[in-house]
Amino acid sequence: MNRIRLLVSRDFRRRLRSPAGLLILMVIPILMTALFGVIFAPGDKDAKLTIRILVVDLDRNFGARMLNQVFQQERFADMFRMESVTEEAGRREIARGKASALLIIPRNFTADLFLSRPTRIEVIKNPAQTFLPRIVEEFTRTMAVFLSAAQAVFAPELAALKPLWDQSFEDIDTAKIAGLFDSVRPKVNRLRRVIDPPLVGLAGGDKEREADEKNESVMNITAIFAAILPGMAIMFMMFIVETFMREIMAEKEDGTLRRLLFSPIPPVQYVTAKIISAWTMGLIIMGLLVAMGKLVFGIQWGNLFHLAVYSGAVLATLCGLFALLNAFLRNRNQAGAVAAPVILMFSAFGGSMIPVSQLPGGIQALSRFTPNFWFIQGTAAIRDGGFLLTPALILSGIGVLLTLISLPILVRRLSR
Amino acid sequence: MTETILTINSLTKKFGDIQALDNLSLDLLPGEIFGLLGPNGAGKTTLISIISGTVKDFTGSIRFQDKNLFHDRRLRRHLGIVPQEMAFYEELGARENLLFWGGLYGLETRELRRRADELLEIVELADRSREPIKNFSGGMKRRLNLAIGMIHQPLLLLLDEPTVGIDVQAKVKILDIIGKAAENGTTVVFTTHQLAEVEALCHRVAIMDHGRILAQGTLEELVHIVGEREVINISGEFAAADIAGSLKDVPAGDILAVEDDQLTLALDGTSEIPGILEALFTAGIMVTDLKIQSPNLETVFLKLTGRSLRD
Numbered sequence: 001m002n003r004i005r006l007l008v009s010r011d012f013r014r015r016l017r018s019p020a021g022l023l024i025l026m027v028i029p030i031l032m033t034a035l036f037g038v039i040f041a042p043g044d045k046d047a048k049l050t051i052r053i054l055v056v057d058l059d060r061n062f063g064a065r066m067l068n069q070v071f072q073q074e075r076f077a078d079m080f081r082m083e084s085v086t087e088e089a090g091r092r093e094i095a096r097g098k099a100s101a102l103l104i105i106p107r108n109f110t111a112d113l114f115l116s117r118p119t120r121i122e123v124i125k126n127p128a129q130t131f132l133p134r135i136v137e138e139f140t141r142t143m144a145v146f147l148s149a150a151q152a153v154f155a156p157e158l159a160a161l162k163p164l165w166d167q168s169f170e171d172i173d174t175a176k177i178a179g180l181f182d183s184v185r186p187k188v189n190r191l192r193r194v195i196d197p198p199l200v201g202l203a204g205g206d207k208e209r210e211a212d213e214k215n216e217s218v219m220n221i222t223a224i225f226a227a228i229l230p231g232m233a234i235m236f237m238m239f240i241v242e243t244f245m246r247e248i249m250a251e252k253e254d255g256t257l258r259r260l261l262f263s264p265i266p267p268v269q270y271v272t273a274k275i276i277s278a279w280t281m282g283l284i285i286m287g288l289l290v291a292m293g294k295l296v297f298g299i300q301w302g303n304l305f306h307l308a309v310y311s312g313a314v315l316a317t318l319c320g321l322f323a324l325l326n327a328f329l330r331n332r333n334q335a336g337a338v339a340a341p342v343i344l345m346f347s348a349f350g351g352s353m354i355p356v357s358q359l360p361g362g363i364q365a366l367s368r369f370t371p372n373f374w375f376i377q378g379t380a381a382i383r384d385g386g387f388l389l390t391p392a393l394i395l396s397g398i399g400v401l402l403t404l405i406s407l408p409i410l411v412r413r414l415s416r
Numbered sequence: 417m418t419e420t421i422l423t424i425n426s427l428t429k430k431f432g433d434i435q436a437l438d439n440l441s442l443d444l445l446p447g448e449i450f451g452l453l454g455p456n457g458a459g460k461t462t463l464i465s466i467i468s469g470t471v472k473d474f475t476g477s478i479r480f481q482d483k484n485l486f487h488d489r490r491l492r493r494h495l496g497i498v499p500q501e502m503a504f505y506e507e508l509g510a511r512e513n514l515l516f517w518g519g520l521y522g523l524e525t526r527e528l529r530r531r532a533d534e535l536l537e538i539v540e541l542a543d544r545s546r547e548p549i550k551n552f553s554g555g556m557k558r559r560l561n562l563a564i565g566m567i568h569q570p571l572l573l574l575l576d577e578p579t580v581g582i583d584v585q586a587k588v589k590i591l592d593i594i595g596k597a598a599e600n601g602t603t604v605v606f607t608t609h610q611l612a613e614v615e616a617l618c619h620r621v622a623i624m625d626h627g628r629i630l631a632q633g634t635l636e637e638l639v640h641i642v643g644e645r646e647v648i649n650i651s652g653e654f655a656a657a658d659i660a661g662s663l664k665d666v667p668a669g670d671i672l673a674v675e676d677d678q679l680t681l682a683l684d685g686t687s688e689i690p691g692i693l694e695a696l697f698t699a700g701i702m703v704t705d706l707k708i709q710s711p712n713l714e715t716v717f718l719k720l721t722g723r724s725l726r727d
Contacts, residue, residue, distance in 0.1 A: 002519075002522075003519075003520060003522075006516065006519045006520065010505070010508075010516050013507075013508060013512065014505055014507045014508065017507040017508060017548065018507045254501060254503070255499050255500075255501025255502070255503040256503045256504065256505065258465075258468070258470045258497075258499055258501075258503065259497060259499060259503040259504075259517070259564070260520070261469065261470060262468045262469060262470065262492065262495070262497045263492060263517070263520040263521060264489055264490060264492045264493055264520065264521060264522065265520055266489065415472065
């Protein structure tokens with residue numbers, strides 16, 4: 001036991017005397033988390049999304065103006081920029097990709113609306129854009145549904161209004177208008193009971209809403225960091241553990257292993273010490289990453305004891321995995337060349353690079369076989385106040401099993 | 417009967433088709449410095465590696481103080497090794513390295529520190545004991561490599577070419593340290609292909625080639641193989657194949673070695689030299705240089721192998 005302690009302390013002292021490699025492996029996950037977090041965080045609240053819509057108004061009447069005004073009412077004015085154009089100019093602009101969509105309001109649109117005749121608004125989308133033309137299309141479709149519903153409810157009144165609309169102001173029969181209002185009012189009152197007050201409302205006033213939005217924004221970005229950092233941390237933990245395990249090959253090539261095995265130390269103690277060094281260093285670095293995650297990104301990790309236990313279980317798997325890998329490789333160059341793709345593959349499939357939910361179905365199924373997946377899931381559960389006991393036990397078991405398999409192979413190889 | 421510290425009996429080792437050691441037997445006496453002399457590939461390092469336990473799958477036996485060396489790992493406490501490689505941790509200081517390696521042999525902390533400081537003085541690294549080794553010169557590293565092998569005061573110290581790649585001054589220092597270790601009772605096995613080192617240091621020498629010990633004994637005993645004769649080196653412009661024919665009619669002693677442009681002879685006296693030169697001139701061979709020397713390990717090696725140790 002004393003010799004194992006001596007070997008482990010040697011590993012630690014060597015690392016501390018030449019800490020650049022470890023520091024890099026520790027700082028990179030923080031930097032990458034910051035980078036990805038900034039990229040995927042919600043953008044500047046003041047930065048406005050503006051969709052340029054060209055309108056060809058062939059109707060030139062009340063219905064077309066109403067439609068235009070819906071797009072430009074207060075809530076949507078910042079989002080939509082409406083410009084009236086001729087059809088030819090509109091099509092040309094769309095072809096050049098200068099606007100998101102071209103709306104063509106047909107001739108007699110208003111008349112058709114008043115007389116319950118089918119009519120059609122044409123939406124020509126900019127093929128070079130993906131989302132913005134769809135927003136215009138969906139918005140217009142919603143408007144069409146709304147107008148159709150209104151037309152269905154108020155069809156008699158609209159039909160009665162049509163002749164009035166065609167007359168000059170002096171010729172309008174006010175008594176007739178009053179009669180129309182009498183018939184519209186009960187319909188509006190009945191509708192109000194259905195649509196007002198809305199079943200689902202928004203709480204709070206403007207100030208409260210602003211404060212909520214601000215908090216939500218901070219929480220969103222913290223949540224993004226909290227989602228990214230565990231993935232990055234486990235990926236770089238793999239590199240740290242792999243570096244330690246690769247030292248077995250390095251010591252063999254440098255001649256120190258020959259001298260070590262010449263001493264009274266049995267090879268099994270040497271390999272055990274190396275695994276303990278890798279596991280302990282991994283846990284320490286993980287602790288530092290957790291602390292930095294809290295300080296730099298404000299991540300609430302949840303129960304730190306649970307996190308330490310879970311990290312220990314995952315690190316056990318990593319130690320076993322890389323001990324086994326090194327048991328079959330010839331030298332440090334080969335170990336490095338094989339380990340890097342293995343780590344990157346695990347990281348890509350396990351959700352360290354892209355969230356597992358965004359991966360294709362087949363790869364999602366493979367994710368479950370990576371330590372990255374289980375570490376990300378486990379830390380998320382701990383943040384939510386839970387603990388994945390079964391995965392923790394399985395990961396520890398896998399770690400012990402892989403270590404037990406690799407130990408005799410490594411010992412036999414070192415003894416040769 | 418003299419008590420031996422290490423007895424090697426019929427040791428044979430093959431690497432594939434290569435016969436690294438061929439039925440090698442050897443006895444080492446307590447406190448002696450035993451030189452293993454031979455060219456590269458002679459099997460010196462393989463022998464050291466087998467004794468140190470890092471090369472397996474051999475036949476034969478090795479007994480340390482009459483116990484099988486490989487049956488009891490505790491016997492390793494009495495063995496020290498100085499490999500050809502700089503086998504230590506460059507990130508750590510000289511003292512840290514000594515404390516680590518000594519710790520592996522189970523030395524008690526106080527004794528370990530005392531011993532580390534003593535060795536640092538001996539190898540003249542005391543003033544730089546805390547400095548990272550990566551800043552050390554080649555000679556300093558070699559001295560530390562030696563000190564690590566001696567930290568636990570082994571009864572048997574195996575040195576595999578301990579002076580490779582260092583300057584003369586550093587070499588002298590290392591040989592001096594090895595000599596003092598032997599004076600203190602440590603048996604030293606010392607592999608080299610440097611004749612001067614063996615002649616200066618070793619009590620007994622084994623000449624190895626192709627995995628076999630060709631001869632072993634004290635320096636005087638080995639030199640007797642050549643006999644009390646003069647060794648003549650003749651340089652010139654000739655083909656090795658022409659020499660035997662040219663000298664067949666004159667008394668030319670023993671031809672120890674002949675190569676293109678180089679001929680080494682062992683003669684009973686210098687009086688034979690004029691006849692030899694005349695025979696060579698008659699055969700049209702141009703002689704450019706002639707040296708007369710006393711028999712030494714080089715000539716013994718030539719006599720035994722037919723080639724120079726430098727080849």
